[in-house]
Amino acid sequence: MSEVELWIALILGIMMLSSAVLALVVKNHLAAVAAASVVSLGLALLFALMRAPDVAMTEAAVGAGLSSLILALALRRLGLWQIDSGSDNSNLLSASTRGKEDA
Amino acid sequence: MRKLTGLLFAGGLGFMLLAIASGLDFGSPPMRIGEAIQSASPQEVGAANIVTSVVLGYRGIDTLGELAILFAAASAAGLVLGRRHTTTGTQRKGGFVLFHGGALIFPFLLTIGFYIIFHGHLTPGGGFQGGVILAAAFFLPLLARPGARLHHSILSVIEAFAGASFILIGLAALGEGQAFLQPMLNQDTLGALISAGTLPLLYIAVGLKVGAELASLLSNLAQTESEQ
Amino acid sequence: MIPGVTLELILYVTALGLVIIGLAGVVLSSHLFRMVLALVIAEAGANLMLVLSGYRWDAVAPILMQRTDQPAMVDPVPQAMVLTAIVIGVGIQALAVSILIRIRQRYGNLKRREVAEKMDAEIAASAGIRRDISQDAPLGERPLSPLPAHTAESRGGDA
Incomplete structure (x- = not known):
């Protein structure tokens, strides 16, 4: 175990745990799906760190790619797809996505 | 009240799992099956990627069951969604980047997909x-x-x-007097593209099946009309 | 490096934390879509836990190389299982999402409480029971008063 691995694992772990919490509390559903996708991406990197390249590839393709796609398509079908969020949520995430929509 | 019990549940579960995890010895697991597979797999299966030889060789029936579950889930999703006629007028067309980028990236995606399937027994x-x-x-x-x-x-x-060819390859091994889904054909040299017997054929079947299933699932989800 | 923080600790805390956050989200969330998201997160934690169980110090990925001295490898069996679990997970997720779409078509909402109320009302209506009397009243007719002791005994003797 090298020092670098330790730091990478620490950063990834903090990132994954915080975005997991974010996925459950953020108001905008699209932002929640994106946060869940970040969890999957960090998980893929951790798998690569744990000498499991097969699993890392699967997680990157399936977990971070396909699963987020399915959830996002479902959001559109469910009528929860809102990039321009209403006035009720004025947090950082929705503000940044709103700026993107306007551009 | 519900929140309190939920938090209590989560905390108790966390304590329990932590107690179990602290008993595991991290970094030096007792792996008798793993050791046996690692020493036997180069002679028995001949795939350079040992995970592939576990997935298709030693646990082939498991993979068949997984394909069955995936098929059941995809067809159940299609059944639940129902067949509705699309109203394409309400859906916006993709932008310039999506339209032309999609056309540009399509052959590359196809190449990478088939590359990964064909080299499944050699590389991750x-x-x-x-x-x-x-x-x-x-x-x-x-x-x-x-x-x-x-x-x-x-x-x-x-x-x-x-799906049928996956099962037929398994049955062929049965016909030869071996176990169901046992790898057959000659193994050739370890690490060559054509090696490891029937494993690449099985993985091609798996790849086509998974690809077709997921593509139809995605198009089902995307094409049925939205409510608004 | 901070003393006391090892790779083991970080990875276990991440895996267990994901499982706990996910399950707490399933229990606590009031929106059905968040429940699906929470399930996805819990599944990620469980997968990480499984892969951790096969990790070895100073081992390489389970792929054979053209070399004479073969170094130690990590356990390939949990990795194969996780490979299976990830793909099944996405199938289950697609099924859950399509059920959500049907729920929204039928009840027009995805709030857990409202959907439960409407489902209760529907079940009560199709069973022909008035539901508006009381939340805690037993369904159906008024229950019989408890039998006196001697009749209960004699019935027990008959049977």
Whole structure:
């Protein structure tokens, strides 16, 4: 175990745990799906760190790619797809996505 | 009240799991099966990627069960969603980048998908990963042009063919007097593209099946009309 | 490096934390879509836990190389299982999402409480029971008063 691995694992772990919490509390559903996708991406990197390249590839393709796609398509079908969020949520995430929509 | 019990539940579960995890010895697991597979796999299966020889060789029936579960889940999703006629007028067309980028990236995605499937017994990757990439390749044009449709009949023919060939390869081993799904044919040299007997064929079948299933699932989810 | 923080600790805390956050989200969330998201997160934690169980110090990925001295490898069996679990997970997720779409078509909402109320009302209506009397009243007719002791005994003797 090298020092670098330790730091990478620490950063990834903090990132994954915080975005997991974010996925459950953020108001905008699209932002929640994106946060869940970040969890999957960090998980893929951790798998690569744990000498499991097969699993890392699967997680990157399936977990971070396909699963987020399915959830996002479902959001559109469910009528929860809102990039321009209403006035009720004025947090950082929705503000940044709103700026993107306007551009 | 509900929140309190929920938090209590989560805390108790965390304590329990932590107590179990602290008993595990991290970094030096007792792996008798793993050791046995690692020493026997180069002679018995001949695949350089040992995970592939576990997935398709030693646990082939498990993979067949997984394919069955995936098939059941995909067809149940299709059944629940129902077949509705699309109203393409309400859906916006993709932008310039999506439209032309999708057309540009399609052959590359196809190449990468098949590359990953064909090299599943040599390098990390295989039928599942490559199949997902194939599904993404065929789904991308649908995002760019909402009017376009995937031919579900062709997809189901591919899927049925791939699933049947997986089982037929397994039955062929049974006909030779070996166990179901036991790797056959000669193994050739370890690390060559054509090696490891029937494993690459099995992975091609898995890749086609997974790709066709997921592509039809995605198009089902995307094409049925939205409520608004 | 901070003393006391090892790779083991970080990875276990991440895996267990994901499982706990996910399950707490399933229990606490009031929106059905968040429940699906929470399930996805819990599944990620469980997968990480499984892969951790096969990790070895100073081992390489389970891929054979053209070399004479073969170094130690990590356990390939949990990796194969996780490979299977990830793909099944996405199938289950697609099924859950399509059920959500049907729920929204039928009840017009995805709030857990409202959907439960409407389902209760529907079940009560199709069973022909008035539901508006009381939340805690037993369904159906008024229950019989408890039997006196001697009749219960004699019935027990008959049977």
